Amino acid sequence: MSETLLLQAQRVSKRYGATIALQEASFGLRKGEVHALLGANGSGKSTLAKVVAGVVAPDGGEIWLGGQAVRFRNPLEARAAGIAVVYQELSLVEDLSVQDNLWLGHEPPARFGRVDARAARARTEALLGLFEDVAGPRFAPETLAGELPPDERQLVEILKAVSLEPRVLVLDEATASLDGRQVERLFGLVGEWKARGWGIVIVTHRMEEIFRVADRATVLRNGQVVGEVRIGETSREELIGLISGEASRALHSAEARASAPARRTSPLLSLRVRRGRKLRGLELEVYPGEILGLGGLHGQGQSELLLSLFGALPGQDLSLRLEGQPRAFRHPSEAMRAGLAYVPGDRNREGLLAARSILENFLLPSWKSYHRGPLLDLGQARRAALEVGEKLKLKFGALDDRVTSLSGGNAQKVVLGKWLLRSPRVLLLDDPTKGIDVGAKAEFYQLLAELRAQGLGVVFYSSDDDELLSLCDRVLVLLEGRITAELSHAELTRDRLIRASLGVKEVVSGEP
């Protein structure tokens, strides 16, 4: 090899019990290159990142850094060698401030073991400044990390790695919960870091991102490297084919979109908010057999809207009707009984019981329906869980394994699956496909189409504009707690969506 590689993984293997996470996987990262690590959920991307970061000890194989074999015994050694990783499952300490989180483990030192608070503060402000205008007002050094919304936590996580001034930066699905503007900004910065000679590894399931920033890509399937390509010399279809291992089908393109628009019968659900938390005067109706999208930048009230529908934000001035009947949900349990289901956007905090098994997590909201007399009918429950798992192509060891043994995308499938088991009438989805691979996304879209055909109403917030465009019958764009646009049919274009998100007035000539 003529070029010296910055970082090299050679024939790295790792297994967890019966699960093979990595099997003799090799890849090389050059200086000043953006290298995409691709693969379906559970294919071993995060495991590879963790091996490089010294978090996970490999069973076999070697890591080379700048022409030298290295063996990291813990994350500290990897950091010292200039490797910084943004982990997929966020690793912030919620009770520490943003500033303390950024510098955790490498605080600027002063005398007597103290932290040089002034230097830390100045450098924190400089770092936060990189994303200041694409984040909310709480994005400040002294805010507690636990009080930030998911996207801003992700930004802090990225900056935490950047603050190390690394030689190698690994971004494991760092864009999954960012909105369009934030991704834009991040990619701008990635360009700068690249120019400085950093090697950047990026893991993502969003195809368009790969073609925007990556120079090369390594594709993993079931823990093995199945291909390495130059982005300039490949196509979307070829990549998807490599990832899925099937002959290239248009997996991602959602054929799910209804051919005929939903019949405008009487609405299934209607909501009118006069004053609420973050929401200001808005009205919406959801029809049976419709997928209603919520668009806009992050934190414009989309999550609050979904939570209000679900009765999780009591004490707001709003009125709600379900099939024409006025209802007032004071608690999610009431909404659940009425047939609503809510899939949260932050799986680590709201969606899963980390210490419990996959089965228990699946059954949590619906175990009442698996009773035989006073006893739990575990056999039936297992069958139902397996069925949903199969439908979602869940990759797991056994139903009784801890839910934390799942890869990020597979964990998200459990969050989804547990609500599908309840067969709800209205499905509220808060960015549900975050971190789900292309194949599973296609399955999920298919599933949504089926549910829609059964007459369900779906309200769907997504940070991925493509998804809104290809999946939804109607999209409401939110800005600062108000609906600024309703787009459907021919109006539902990327251009309109972005303009409405930013609150930019339509330019007549800009439209075909």
Added chain:
Amino acid sequence: MTLLRRLLAQPYALALILLILGLVVTALFQPAFFTPRTFANNLRTYLPLILLAVGQTVVVLGGGIDLSLGAILTLSSVVMVQAFGMEADPGPLRTFGGVALGLLVGTLAGAVNGFCVAYLRLQPIIATFATSFIWGGLALWVLPQPGGNVPTVLQDFVRAYFLMPFSLWAVLAILLAWAWFLGTRWARALYAVGGNPQAAFTSGLSVERTRLGAYAAAGLLTGLGAFFLTADIATGDPLIGGPLTLASVVAVVIGGTRLSGGAGGIVGSILGAVAYYLLKNVVALSVFNFNLSPQWQTLIDGTVIVLALAAPGLLRLVRRQP
């Protein structure tokens, strides 16, 4: 009004409320409590628990708990007494050497606890409950019967009065040390390890070393507590520390430190320790005033403790209302 709000929003609001409650009731039923002499004497008897509560706070912040602090206090105390010998003035070597030895024993015992929890990965509750029997057993071996003597210099030292009682100076010193500690990287590590050990690990911190350090620090603080207690009562007793373990946990809980770790601080625990004693005093007063038979005291003490432990949850419910 806003000041009241701010105070109520503090994690140690409960400790403050209980403290004020205790002070008011005591002032009504036992005004003599506040004469300078009595007050200073009482503060001196509170000091050992305050130190244990501070040590317990450090351990709890790091995600653990130490149920052997009372036994460590006992062990450290009897070691000091044995080292002092029987003379009223054994000379500086035995006097200061004895204190140093006691502190060392406390620190080592804490470090052993920390080793069991951090490196052997034993459950903190079980590990420290088990080691409490070791420390207690060692204490009985060192000093089988109550007895022994404490040099008069030390007795005078803890009774000293310079502008304010010695115990207040001690508390002030602890608070200053804590303020310094909060500015260090070790404080960040402690809170991070307690709040999210996985995050601490991936950030390059050593979870094990941090936990070990927290337990050792608690052992040292307990050794200090043993010194104050021993100098105060001027004798040794191989069973003295027993009840202080539960009391230290109670002080931490009503002081608002989260039992699962990562949030809280020592200010609440100090207030909690004082509140604990005041409440006990109020119970004793009522037993006396209402002519109840003394057997009731243990029962009422226990009930008050359970209520105090339940109160943080109740307070949170009240706060949640807009």
